Amino acid sequence: MTLGRITTNAGEWLRGAGPRSDVVLSSRVRLARNLAGFPFVSRSSRRQREEILERCRDQIMNGQLAENVLWVGLVECPQVDCQLLVERHLISRQHARANDLARAVAVDTNETFSIMVNEEDHLRIAVLRSGVQLAEAFEQVNRIDNIIEKKLDYAFSKRFGYLTACPTNVGTGMRVSVMLHLPALKLTGEIDKVRRAARDIHLAVRGLFGEGSEAHGDLYQISNQTTLGRSEQEILSEFEHTVVPQIIAYEQQARQALLQQRSVQLDDKIWRAWAILTQARMLGSEEVLTLLSHLRLGVNLGRIQTVDIQTINELFLLSQPAHLQKINGSAMEGAVRRQGRAELIRRRLGAAD
């Protein structure tokens, strides 16, 4: 079993089929856990990290979590494969840069979950779902957590809850996030208002690739910052029933405003995106994300009907550098990569020569 198998199609989170997928690409719930009796990763010895790794692997790979689980040691993993895992949101950029034999990730081959070992915490268990499916994602991550906990003793304090390397995760150790596509709020300029409002209620707003990344393609990750003093159910419920529906409503209002007040400008963006994606012979990765965003908006508003949402969602992923190179079968740099990207997109959009 290799990573090759998961390259050429989209993971679960980009199927584009989940509830409210016109605005919400994916839901994600992750738990931070540490083993009792060991120091946190940053303070541990190599010997200790190796022991943590072994214990976790035994439990993760024992067949109880899923039918097929892929175990990837990050130091042995080729650079392009690490990058691929980042692009698919299965590991963090920090984890990909690991220079430590005791770092690894376990991925179920349907890509519904990934478990990073020895990232910031001993275990980071994450479940990804398409559209708004936070309750479902929590149920699954909780099930995985329970299976692992049967054999491994977690660091837990009666007063604080789960103990984690960074204080922002102490308590539930849970982070809930949704990936939102907010092109209309961006076009109307209201996105900054939404960002400020989100921050005011202690939510983090990030770009496509998490911490420190830009919101290319008008894709925004919104997640909770507070993990202490509230139950998982409270956090989930507020997110699913208040925060997410409100942002969806704002985006929908902005889309309607564009349709009613600036339909020509809107169509101009949409049709230029379609035109360039189907005709350009070279495309940069950032330009593509912007164009795919406008095209996705056009499809969601029914302005363009020659392509479906799933194809666009897949292209968000397949046009990224590591995916392109995996599909191509060899390394591509600079102009050659931009050319390969344009070819792939023309082919997938049915516009190849």
Add this chain to the structure above:
Amino acid sequence: MTLGRITTNAGEWLRGAGPRSDVVLSSRVRLARNLAGFPFVSRSSRRQREEILERCRDQIMNGQLAENVLWVGLVECPQVDCQLLVERHLISRQHARANDLARAVAVDTNETFSIMVNEEDHLRIAVLRSGVQLAEAFEQVNRIDNIIEKKLDYAFSKRFGYLTACPTNVGTGMRVSVMLHLPALKLTGEIDKVRRAARDIHLAVRGLFGEGSEAHGDLYQISNQTTLGRSEQEILSEFEHTVVPQIIAYEQQARQALLQQRSVQLDDKIWRAWAILTQARMLGSEEVLTLLSHLRLGVNLGRIQTVDIQTINELFLLSQPAHLQKINGSAMEGAVRRQGRAELIRRRLGAAD
């Protein structure tokens, strides 16, 4: 007879059918003349300019120059019509801004010639031809000059030749120019070398709309600066047999270099231009000139075959503000004009809904 008749198609100079029209859009020869016994325009009284105007009109409109000649007084002329004449290169921008009842232009309705009265000189007689046709243009302008001279006494000095308001025109009073399309020299960056070389041999290099204008659409006007101490034939011959063929050769070399060494980049430019021109819902005038330039290059190199050169040449003109408004039948500003421009272009390129 009104200006409306000349709006919807291209003038002679943009027919795109003349010799070497792959690089040279048009040839132009103009003569500067002043009437003896009157001060130059800038030093004349209004009374004197009116008398000059009358004498010139009588001679220009007496039926000997062409079958149909249109006489346009610029103060009475609506703003949009003045702008139209500028866009068609029938009057200068300076002449269009005239606030003087004694300023006018005579235009033959086939647009092979225009005669400005009381611009910088009393008379500016210009002939425009498609492609490289300098000898033919000179023959025609000379014929017109002779007819006018039969009845009007020109200011002439045995020592200096024809006397003109600006010393740069003294002597022959002749300016020879060609409008060149040099997209490949622009893309390879060699255009600056050509500009410097042209200046070294005392040629002026200007943009699409003459003095002080930018080279939008990669269109460059090259003209002689020297009018004194050399005969018309010497100037013409050097221009037609040395200067123009050399620049054409440079451009052709650059086109071949692009084809052989950077064909993907070249096709990217060409197909993006085609894509945006046929799909955008709003287009600015400068963007259109750049896109039309790349499209024209693509057609000339045989990379794109769905449109002909004449259509593209016409669009260079018809997409300009005054032309758009004349075709539309009413004033258009800002977003509405950009929308009208995109519609016109989609229609003319056969891509309308």
